[in-house]
Amino acid sequence: MAISDMIEGTSGIISQNGKINLVSLTIEDTLSGQCGGAIYNLQISGDSTTSPYSISWSGISSYSATTFNIYNLCEGEYQAVITDSTGGTGTTNVLLTGQTQPSLRAALGDDGCILDPNKKCTIAISTSTTKTPRYKYELVKDSKVVDVHYGSTADTTHTFTDVENGMYSVSVIENRPLNTTERPNLTGCTYDMYNDGGAYSGWNITNLFNTWNSWVPRAPRTISFPPTYGPNDHPSDNLQFDLGLGSNGFVYASNPYVWFYTGTSATRKSDNSKDWYMGASAFTISEGDNVGPSGPTASAGDVGYFYYNTVINKFLVWWFGIPGSYGWVTIDPRVDDGINGNPVSLRSLTGTTNGVSNVDVDANDYTVNSAGNVALASAVVNYAPGALRKFKSAASGNWGLYNGKISRCSYLNYTWSTAFNSTDNDDDTISIIIASFRDNEGLHGPTGVTHTLSIEMKAGTDKFSIRDNVATGAYGHYYYSGNRFRDCRVSGNCTTNPYYTNVILENTGAKTPTTTSGNWNGEGSIRTRITRRGVYGEQFQIEFTDTMGVAASATKAPGDANPYNSNYTIDINLLDKATWTGNTTSAVEWLSEYALCKYLGSTRIGFAYSSQEAVNFYHMQFTGTPFESYVEVPACESSQGPSNSTVITATTATTLNITETQSVLPPSTTEPGVPTIKPPVKVTLQTMPNPTLTINGLNRPYVTSTDTVGGIPDLTVYNSSQTGSCDIQLYFGGENDEILFGNAYPKFRVYPYLFETDEVATIPDYEVIFDSLPSYFHEDLQSTIVSASTTLPLSSLTSSSWQFIVKPSYIFKDKKSVSDYWIDTAIYPPSTKIDIKQDFYLVLVDNPPTPQLHFGEFNVPTERSLLYTEKRQLQGLPEVTTAGYSSYTYTLTLSNKISNSGPLVYVNGLLLTEGFSGVTSGAPQTGDYRFNAATRSVTFYKETVRNGDVVQLVYDALADSYIETITIPATVSTSSGETIYEENGYYYINLGKQASGGVAVALNGVTQSLDIDFQQVSNKRIQLLRNTSDYVSGDTLAVFYRTIYQTISSTLTKTPQIPIIYHKNNNLEEIIVVKMYNENGDLTQEQTYNIGVETRGLISKTCQLNPPEPGKYSYEVLVNRAYPLLNRDTIYTQSLSERVPFEISRSVFYTDNPFRRGGLESYNNLY
Secondary structure, X not given: OOOOOOOOOOOEEEEEEEOOOEEEEEEEOEEOOOOOEEXXXXXXXXXXXXXXXXXXXXXXXXXXXXXXXXXXXXXXXXXXXXXOOOOOEEEEEEEEOEEOOOEEEEEXXXXXXXXXXXXXXXXXXXXXXXXOOEEEEEEEEOOEEEEEEEEEOOEOOEEEEEEOOEEEEEEEEEOOOOEEEEEEOOOOOOHHHOEOOOOOOOOOHHHHHOOXXXXXXXOOOEEEEOOOOOOOOOOOOOXXXXXXXXXXXXXXXXXXXXXXXXXXXXXXXXXXXXXXXEEEEOOOOOOOOOOOOOOOOOOHHHOOOEEEEOOOOEEEEEEEEEOOEEEEEEOOOOOOOHXXXXXXXXXXXXXXXXXXXXXXXXXXXXEXXXXXXXXXXXXXXXXXXXXXXXXEEOOOOOOOOEEEEEOOOOEOEEEEEEEEEEXXXXXXXXXXXXEEEEOOOOOOOOOOOEEEEEEEEEOOOOEEEEEEOOOOHXXXXXXXXXXXXXXXXXOOOOOOOOOEEOEEEEEOHHHOOOOOOOOHHHHOEEEEEEEEEOOOOOEEEEEEEOOEOOOOOOOXXXXXXXXXXXXXXXXXXXXXXXXXXXXXXXXXXXXXXXXXXXXXXXXXXXXXEEOOOOEEEEEEEEEEEOOOEXXXXXXXXXXXXXXXXXXXXXXXXXXXXXXXXOOEOOOOOOOOOOOOOOOOEOOEEEOOOOOEEEEEOXXXXXXXXXXXXXXXXXXXXXXXXXXXXXXXXEEEEOOOHHHHOOOEEEEEEEEEEEOOOOEEOOOOOEEEXXXXXXXXXXXXXXXXXXXEEEEEEHHHOOOXXXXXXXXXXXXXXXXXXXXXXXXXXXXXXXXXXXXXXXXXXXXXXXOOOOOEEOOOOEEOOOOOOOEEEEEEEOOOOOOOOXXXXXXXXXXXXXOXXXXXXXXXXXXXXXXXXXXXXXXXXXXXOOOOEEEEOOOOEEEEOOOOOOOOOEEEEEEEOOOOOEEEEEEOOOOOEOOOOOOEEEEOOEEXXXXXXXXXXXXXXXXOOEEOOEOOXXXXXXXXXXXXXXXHHHOOXXXXXXXXXXXXXXXXXXXXXXXXXXXXXXXXXXXXXXXXXXXXXXXXXXXXXXXXXXXXXXXXXXXXXXXXXXOOOOEEEEEEEEEEEEEEEHHHEEEEEEEEOOOEEEEEOHHHHOOOOOOOOOOHHHHHHHO
């Protein structure tokens, strides 16, 4: 398959403008023709000082939204306009791709199980089409996968056998993810690190040398001793032991079979000829420092000594083949020192003396020029005089550790060409790193491990392989889970392990450009081109030229044409295990198809070498994307790719969940006295399985108030002060086939939970059965889901309880009964205990009442509102039939002075609503008009009024009144807690706020007379004095009054007292909190009063305020109510008064004899 065959549109950020942009987001692609995409997990680039931010989305088909996360998106381009608190804006355009949906044809083969549950069926898939060459078929029953088949496009047929009676779905799922997460690249990369500038001479190696990170890893799975080294006394064979470093990053130092065993030498099971472990030491070092205890000498026999450093918490081993011949090497380094090493096991290899240097190309360095012919690199990479540069490893020092450079930047897609060679007479490893990342979050193993996918090339053995974590073998791939170590004394020297691999594929012979017998200095130079493509960078094409130059075994001489030789090309897809194939070695059968998924998304590149001197990399050409962005690796194994499903019915309504024994005649007998049984024995069993149930709007009993999902509290709490009902949505999955066939119906009952006795009541408050049960196919679950919904009236629940247990159950049809019998699965009598696996949980709370405040020690201004009414008959507007009417906004100005509270506006007797109207250009309509207090004008929204309409405006002409409107309902309650209620043949209205002074009332815009039409019962209640029959449903009452929060009172004493009164009708703990603030809003006093659970009835507390100096102040009163929940949890509700302003004069503050007046007995009329 060509590298371009699978590439579909790449989702992501495509353009940005302005100072505020999206810098990080997750995009979930949709299937073409569907609208299942999403954009979420947004991060914004703006300054925190200008938050909060608002967002406005627009997209195809007039799409719009103002939420940060958006869902159910069709494929196409979406624009986000982000606005900060200062009005600054920025736009980000995002592309969401439509992925091709695979197709599938499947049907029942043998259908014998449908009518006879004792038989088996088959389901045959005749064909499928997929975008990826690899796929899987899943057979699902009752939302559970019962069988899986992995296949390729070479053969798309398959038959599932041994299929039992039931409902199934068959799905084809492609091996590629659907979601992309893009975030900013914070590594300081510049544009020239993503592009060589377009010149054939390529990248400036000097610039790369100054930015790429040194890479000297050492995290081996095993430790190998050559002949005469360490404990190995064999003349020719290596001796190998498991080191003890596990794939989880833990060193199993207590295992006697591993080399890093820290127990006694007598109990060591690897080699105990010496005390190899030298204990723990606290040398002050960094990872890679060659520092350790004295003792080991510069001799082969001492190789293998090790100690544990308690400063860096790492083991160090005495090793050979390093600068200075012998020294201490850090095992499993993970510290990121940037350009100085990421990571570093031996710091002396990071310098230019023993590591990689930046020097001129020379007469041994050949490449391919722009004409396609072999040429000296010095004639091609002509950056500038004296700047003919290359990467070069140390010319002396056959270091046994991996050493190299890794780029600072990460790339999703790239094309990278480089020439390389070695002038050293050796045949060891040259490595090109095609994908690398540092696992900062520990998603693929221990945190901080640098993972690498590399091309490993060896001249003498002519092996070109792709390997995963070749230099950090402990983090390769294991057949088994956990960490197991071998007894290498019993199983030989442990040079092979069939349960471990890091080899993805390996080529030799005609599939590689090198010879089988030469060293690198005899091969000459090779040029390679690595092309990475795909939505997630999943596809690699690796090409090589023939060897070239003047070396003895070079295939192409100077001047010869040397194109990339297709015989050597490696095409590998990270998501297609079928491409992990070499001509000598392929990926082992047990290696997971997701093994290379970790390299999807943006990764780094680099080069390395091991035990090979004088390695050169030069003439690098490069283009990579995306600049300034980083695409994160998608969750392959936990995220399904594009899929398609079909439902297979292998049952009937009468045979579903029926088990029957075969009709068998009992053996006949001739024994005297033993009867023969007739007819034959046959047993039928009907099972009644419960579906899996999810209820949106309810919780499970084990959910607490601190549990969150995605940062949002998981516990749903209803407050009767805010809502009178709750919407419940139920979803039945799993074994729901009986519901689909109409053989079962779900129901539930709501029982109060009695907190005092820790029991569930046995009599339900509410019960519902569902007979309207729509269904749909859920693509992710590959199953049919049945849904149901209901609205639960909260007023039907016991008022003394705040916790309720919802017990679901079902009624099933008895299929074998000759009569129409149905069986209820509910338990009677119901259990008083909670079943945390089956039951659901509802929490219903209420706010405590806002306390009444009395002002006996304050001088409170009291003014009655004076209602003024203006009537206007409109004229001068464009006629409705003219073109200008639809765009015309009408404005009228009030003739009288008006307070900021605005008027009530009636048109032809109908009360209008204030909101966003024609005044605000581009704003959506949220009302009928807009009032401007500065100009005393009312502007009507377009097409709201017309000529001849009668406009009536009612307002308070004297004071800044608070206006409360009440619409008389069809049925008026008799409960005194409602806003309007009936008592003794009269209507009463509870005011929303505490009035300061008198009130004024208008009915349908007509002013009402005090003591004739209404009377003020208290500062929180009025009584309508007409007969209730004089009012009809829909009548609108407007109450005008000044509140205690609008008037500034003055104290009559230096330390005024505030009586706080309210009714408490529950056995819950409540806390009264009084807070006083100065004119600047600073808290100057706080007092708390605890009201115990045993206290009920009229609560009366007196709080004394203590202003510290004369001036203006305010106070507020809070009442907090504690609701104890299951699991020893507690939640709180609160009522909060508005702040009441007051002032204390100098004369009052400095008066020694405070004046007191009033008493609590005078407050009874508040209620």
